[in-house]
Amino acid sequence: MSQGHKMILLCAFTVFITSLVLGVKDRHPDECADLNNTTWQEYRQRRVKLQVQYLLLTRKNLDCAQAFTEESLTEGQRLSYFNISRPTKVIVHGYRALGSKPSWIKELAWSLLRAQDVNVVVVDWIYGASFAYNLVVENYKEVAVQISVLINQLQKHGCKLGSFHFIGVSLGAHVAGFVGTLFEGKIGRITGLDPAGPMFKGADTFDRLDPSDAQFVDAIHTDSDYFGISIPVGHVDFFLNGGKDQTGCARSRFASMYGYVICDHMRALHVYMSALNSSCPLIGIPCSSYEEFLKGNCVDCGVFRGSCPAIGLTENSGISVSPVPKEQKLFLLTSSTSPFCAHHVLLRLEVSPLDKSAEVEVTLRTESLGREQRVRLQTDTTVYRTVLTHPLPLCEIQTIELKNTGSRFYRQGDIHVKSVCVSQIPSNRQDVPLCVNNIHIRRGAPWSHDFVQVCDY
Known part of the structure; x- marks a missing residue:
């Protein structure tokens, strides 16, 4: 010392x-x-x-x-x-x-x-x-x-x-x-x-x-x-x-x-x-x-x-x-109020090549709760990964919704989504992502898909 x-x-x-x-x-x-x-x-x-x-x-x-x-x-x-x-x-x-x-x-x-x-x-x-x-x-x-x-x-x-x-x-x-x-x-x-x-x-x-x-x-x-x-x-x-x-x-x-x-x-x-x-x-x-x-x-x-x-x-x-x-x-990530807990979800979005930039709003919904995430799409990228949160675990998500929010004239009109997948974080080998393939989203026409799943608590 x-x-x-x-x-x-x-x-x-x-x-x-x-x-x-x-x-x-x-x-x-x-x-x-x-x-x-x-x-x-x-x-x-x-x-x-x-x-x-x-x-x-x-x-x-x-x-x-x-x-x-x-x-x-x-x-x-x-x-x-x-x-x-x-x-x-x-x-x-x-x-x-x-x-x-x-x-x-x-x-x-x-x-x-x-x-x-x-x-x-x-x-x-x-x-x-x-x-x-x-x-x-x-x-x-x-x-x-x-x-x-x-x-x-x-x-x-x-x-x-x-x-x-x-x-x-x-x-x-x-x-x-x-x-x-x-x-x-x-x-x-x-x-x-x-x-x-x-x-x-x-x-x-x-x-x-x-x-x-x-x-x-x-x-x-x-x-x-x-x-x-x-x-x-x-x-x-x-x-x-x-x-x-x-x-x-x-x-x-x-x-x-x-x-x-x-x-x-x-x-x-x-x-x-x-x-x-x-x-x-x-x-x-x-x-x-x-x-x-x-x-x-x-x-x-x-x-x-x-x-x-x-x-x-x-x-x-x-x-x-x-x-x-x-x-x-x-x-x-946390919520804004006690108990501050939030379930982490990985969103993976793959789209066909775009001529113009675009924006997709993804919503994970239950009967009473919805959580939105906006994804900016660029012409030089086709695969997007982002983490979002939801108050409930992934097994309780009932519906996924996609909406093309690119309303401006210089945005992409139609978007072809090759696949959209959501999976729980942290992940383990037993987890199977929830995926939907081959989706066509027109501007101003929301798309949704219902999941049938049961939570194994």
Whole structure:
């Protein structure tokens, strides 16, 4: 370790000792704990930048968080709800521009506790995470050192490093990553929810979340062009809708401030909570780029021996291969609202050569739902592949409709479709595409075909 890194750790430990002396005010044992708020004036007057506290939630105290320290477990203190024999989820929030406590903390904790009987420890570092982002970034390693002290103390009481799962939101993902660095990657798991990008995109792996920080690292990317990071940082990285613009988030600055500024960034958190609460899977498909994924050039999970990674709490995201591949980019499309799940369908369209450009609207329809996809046809191409989504699985699709929407005079009048096929993604050897051959589509005259099939659930 370099001299500079040693100085960082020394300074951080000094802050830790100071904060213990000045401390967060003591609470009565029966008083419910809550995260802090701070104001700009308090921030300027505060003598110590960091005052980290910990809150504990379990299935026994869902509605009343317990202030948690190592002393909570020692003899002579009020018995803690912390159960050493159970896994521990550690939630780490990120940057707080206005000094307010995160409103989503309890919802995430409750989602985790509904899914598993665990200890949920919330790291509250509001005082060091607020207002000036560049100064907050200077604090994150000090916060990680403080957390590592608590983890060391819990180890003395019998907790195993492999039983800890850190869930870091935005900048909190890099805090969790540095905790993992301090424990040489022996932490069980780290999940990064849209890990922060500003000041980290070009950072060394020592300074940001990376696969070496835990036995398994997964990340969800939803705002990689602004507040999130654009590079893979885990063993598996889920890039939702390409990792940038999310469906249902405002694209205009005249919309709500939330919708325009942080909706994309916070979508990773909401999708993760939805995955914990929902029975519908959110599965990623490995691919080199989003463009190649949309073209239908990536349709299976062969790199994982057929087992596609899923967002959630499944061990190693459901990956059974060993060792787990690193920095695997996974892509999936989502809907705009919870539960965000969507079934991926590969559309393959082959047409006879065209004299002019054209456009075909393809609709997959059930009794109550229809999903359209427009395909632009060019004169130099005859085979088109694209990925689209539908709320229902392919086996429930009853009708496929084709419509020649090229109404302008310079568009192709009639289109001869050699074949149109739809198949489920991810695909396997047992899947048989649904195909219709030799179709003639006149301009303004829609064509449809009914499928007869039964879902084998």
